[in-house]
Amino acid sequence: MCKVKLLILLLISSSLFSCSSSPVQSKHSFSLDYIGGAEDGLIFSNLLTSYLNDYSLFNPSSRLMIKASITHEQDLYITNVDNTSDREKIKSTITLSIFDQLNDCNIFHYKSSENQFYVITDTVNYTSNNIAIEQIKFRNNEALIQKLIPHIVDIEVNCLDE
Secondary structure (H helix, E strand, C coil): CHHHHHHHHHHHHHHHHHHCCCCCCCCCCEEECCCCCHHHHHHHHHHHHHHHHHCCCECCCCCEEEEEEEEEEEEEEECCCCCCCEEEEEEEEEEEEEEECCCCEEEEEEEEEEEEEEECCCCCCCCHHHHHHHHHHHHHHHHHHHHHHHHHHCCCCCCCCC
16 A cells, blocks of 8 residues: 555656746847956856756857856965964956847846855965865856856846946
């Protein structure tokens, strides 16, 4: 009897999951312009393309083009007076605009930043500093893109006054 109940519950749950729709439904798709910045720009471009594809928002032939730039700033961050836990703060900032190629105007501007820090190791010989920097930049990129997606899903295609 227990097996029958479990099978019925499995059937009900599978039918509910099969009827669910994707969380993001957008009436627009976007193309992506070249993002400069050498390796940082390439990583950001690949992540942005991946996220747009995941949400069905990417179309290379779309009239709405995303133009973006990303910067990463590093700054020493000392937490206490005796300097026992020096940290380096990494601030990643994206500046993004969406350009309507049909009407030849910008329809959206966005700027956001994300901060993280890591504890600096004593010597230059440790590669952990470099690995921490790369991981933090990557996580900042992901966080910035995840904050961006809800803003562009239901965007209105109206030219901005500049």
